[in-house]
Structure formats: structure tokens, C-alpha cells
Amino acid sequence: MYLLGIETSCDETAAAVISETGDAARPWAIASTVVASQNAIHREWGGVVPELASRQHVRDICGVTEQALAGAGTTLDDIGAIAVTQGPGLVGSLLVGVSFAKALAWSRGLPVVPVHHLAGHIESLTLAHGELPMPAAVLVVSGGHTSLYLVPSPGDYRLIGRTRDDAAGEAYDKVAKLLGLGYPGGPAIDRLARQGRDRAVEFPSTRLTHADRNAPADTSRGLLPPDVARRVDFSFSGLKTAVLRYVRDAQAHGGGLPEPLVADIAASFQRVVVEALLDRTFEAARWLNARSIGIAGGVSANSRLRAEAEERGRRYGLPVFVPPLSLSTDNAAMIGAAGFRRLRAGRTGDWDFNAEASLRLNVEG
Ligand code: KG4
Ligand code: ZN
Numbered sequence: 001m002y003l004l005g006i007e008t009s010c011d012e013t014a015a016a017v018i019s020e021t022g023d024a025a026r027p028w029a030i031a032s033t034v035v036a037s038q039n040a041i042h043r044e045w046g047g048v049v050p051e052l053a054s055r056q057h058v059r060d061i062c063g064v065t066e067q068a069l070a071g072a073g074t075t076l077d078d079i080g081a082i083a084v085t086q087g088p089g090l091v092g093s094l095l096v097g098v099s100f101a102k103a104l105a106w107s108r109g110l111p112v113v114p115v116h117h118l119a120g121h122i123e124s125l126t127l128a129h130g131e132l133p134m135p136a137a138v139l140v141v142s143g144g145h146t147s148l149y150l151v152p153s154p155g156d157y158r159l160i161g162r163t164r165d166d167a168a169g170e171a172y173d174k175v176a177k178l179l180g181l182g183y184p185g186g187p188a189i190d191r192l193a194r195q196g197r198d199r200a201v202e203f204p205s206t207r208l209t210h211a212d213r214n215a216p217a218d219t220s221r222g223l224l225p226p227d228v229a230r231r232v233d234f235s236f237s238g239l240k241t242a243v244l245r246y247v248r249d250a251q252a253h254g255g256g257l258p259e260p261l262v263a264d265i266a267a268s269f270q271r272v273v274v275e276a277l278l279d280r281t282f283e284a285a286r287w288l289n290a291r292s293i294g295i296a297g298g299v300s301a302n303s304r305l306r307a308e309a310e311e312r313g314r315r316y317g318l319p320v321f322v323p324p325l326s327l328s329t330d331n332a333a334m335i336g337a338a339g340f341r342r343l344r345a346g347r348t349g350d351w352d353f354n355a356e357a358s359l360r361l362n363v364e365g
């Protein structure tokens with residue numbers, strides 16, 4: 001059976017056709033995947049403009065879906081279910097995908113499956129590598145999220161840590177803007193950092209020692225001792241402010257920023273981010289007796305994060321899984337995979353589900 005996946009949570013309009021393989025160890029295959037990026041539109045504004053994003057989704061959604069169907073050599077007659085990102089994300093953007101998917105499913109008499117965007121990122125790992133050795137500790141790190149999940153068994157996602165302020169990708173994007181590197185900032189800093197010295201500037205790494213008074217109700221309690229639970233939360237706003245101060249000081253002294261200095265700042269910033277991400281992920285994995293580590297989401301495209309994660313994995317004897325670059329940033333293939341997971345668990349949507357900007361994920365609901 002084929003399933004059509006739709007993703008419009010932020011600034012990519014995406015559709016994909018996914019098939020089932022019949023192999024429980026590697027359950028799904030990508031028949032086609034199409035992503036229409038809006039980067040060129042938002043670059044001009046230095047970040048995603050929600051109203052422009054939703055309007056562009058309206059323009060692109062039909063064509064992107066037609067292209068995905070054609071790319072798989074399928075028509076709507078071959079599709080058995082439709083999965084769509086319900087949230088979290090920009091509500092206007094989400095609404096385009098949700099309305100489109102529901103209308104299409106209704107008109108064809110097909111089941112529609114609402115999918116949590118982060119379940120999609122987690123399942124990008126299964127899509128690429130097959131079922132991970134479980135329990136798995138999975139870090140989802142993107143422009144909107146930095147969250148650590150324990151996946152004790154397939155389709156069961158338990159939130160164990162999250163950022164208290166900015167997401168790592170958001171920090172990349174803001175620092176890149178500050179350095180005049182454009183949007184999105186992650187790839188630009190990644191590239192430039194290769195020419196810089198990663199200890200040229202000593203930026204602080206925030207360690208949280210206080211309890212999270214605003215912990216979302218869905219955080220899994222009791223999986224980690226309280227002091228470890230605090231330690232595996234993330235914080236990136238202090239680092240971002242430190243870079244801002246450093247750049248202002250440098251500019252006050254010498255006008256512009258010479259390119260070698262920009263590369264040093266990029267490399268030094270990136271070292272702190274990557275260490276913060278991996279220290280917590282590996283610490284949580286150790287406490288949870290995880291048998292594997294997964295890293296997904298846009299920032300998992302980062303070359304230093306990938307290289308260091310693999311190096312640490314070898315050192316600790318833990319296999320580390322990252323998606324191929326095409327599946328690390330937002331796409332609909334991962335939404336199709338998570339949709340298949342829910343469909344086969346008998347969890348299709350009631351017709352009245354709606355787009356939810358701050359949808360929570362804990363034990364896939
Ligand atoms: O998963 P994604 O496409 O969208 C969200 O769900 O947020 O992630 C986009 C984020 C952006 O912040 C972008 O700067 C970051 O992923 N990113 C990277 C790299 N490629 C994309 N960050 C660091 N290094 C990269 N190579
Ligand atoms: Zn994403």
C-alpha cells in the first residue's frame with residue numbers, strides 16, 4: 001500500500017509517497033519525495049515571515065503533491081491513506097496542509113492520519129536505517145526544537161529533556177544573522193567554521209542546576225534521577241548573548257569584523273553547541289541504558305555534530321544513527337513514515353482534528 005505524506009509546518013511545502021516493504025526490521029521505503037523550499041522568500045527578511053509562509057504553501061501544495069505522485073509513478077487511485085503534520089509549527093502554515101490533506105482524504109474516502117512533527121523527525125531515522133536498537137535515546141534538534149526523547153519501543157516517544165529557551169537551530173540562525181551570514185544560518189556557520197579555530201574565543205556553556213518550573217506536563221518523570229533530569233535540559237540564549245557582546249565589542253574597537261575573526265567566532269560557537277548537545281545526549285543514554293543513539297532534525301545536518309557523535313559513539317560502544325541530509329531538514333517522507341506507524345497502530349484521525357501550533361509529543365498521542 002502507498003501512503004501520501006504532507007508537511008507544511010514551517011517554510012517548506014513537502015509531499016512524499018511512501019510504501020510498505022513487508023520487512024518488519026525496515027518497514028518503509030520512499031517512492032518519491034518533493035520539497036519546495038521557501039528559503040529565497042524569507043532570506044530577504046532574515047527569518048521566516050509566517051504570513052508569507054502560509055500564502056506560499058497555498059500556492060505550492062497542489063503542484064508539490066502532483067509532482068510527488070508522478071515521481072512515484074502513482075495516481076491518487078494507488079494511495080491508501082494520507083498523513084499530515086498536525087503540529088507543532090506556525091499555525092497558518094499547518095492549516096494549509098491539514099485542510100488540504102483532510103479535503104483530499106474525504107473526497108477519496110481515505111483515512112487521514114495526523115502526525116506530530118517531531119515523531120516525523122524521529123521516524124526519519126527508521127526510514128533511513130530500519131528499526132533502531134531499543135531503547136534508543138533520540139535527540140531532535142532543529143530550528144524550532146531541541147528535545148531529547150527516550151524511545152523504549154517503536155512508536156513510543158518519551159520526552160526526557162528539552163531546551164529551556166532557544167532551540168539550537170534558532171541559535172545558529174541568530175548568530176549567523178549577527179555575523180552577516182544570511183538565512184538559514186546553520187549551513188553558513190557549518191561551512192565557515194571549517195576555516196576557523198574552535199578555541200579562539202571562549203564562549204560560555206550553560207549548565208542548568210535549577211529545576212524546570214515550566215516543565216511541560218508531558219515530560220516523562222521518574223526515568224532519570226532529578227539532578228540528571230536537570231542536567232540534560234538545554235539552554236542556548238546565554239551563548240547567543242555572549243556572541244552578541246563579543247561581536248559588539250570587536251566592532252566598537254575596529255569597525256567591521258575581519259573574515260578570519262568571523263570564522264573563529266563561528267567555529268568557537270559551534271564547538272560549544274555541539275558539545276552541549278552531545279554531552280547531554282550521551283549522559284541521558286548512559287542513565288537510560290540506551291542501546292543506540294539517534295540524532296534527527298535540521299541541525300543533524302551539521303558536519304561537526306555528525307563527526308563528533310560518531311566518534312563518541314565509537315568510544316562508548318554505542319551505535320549512532322543520523323538521517324541522510326535529504327531527510328534531516330523538513331520533508332514529507334518522514335511524516336509519511338510516522339503516519340504509517342500510527343495507521344498500523346490503528347490511530348487514524350477523527351475528522352475534527354485541527355492544526356495545533358504547540359502540539360505536544362509524549363508516548364505518541
Ligand atoms: O528541521 P528543520 O528543517 O526545521 C524545523 O523543524 O525547525 O531545521 C531547520 C534548522 C535551521 O535552524 C537551520 O539553520 C538548521 O536547521 N540547519 C543547520 C544545518 N543545516 C540546517 N544547523 C547547523 N548546521 C547545519 N549544517
Ligand atoms: Zn523540523
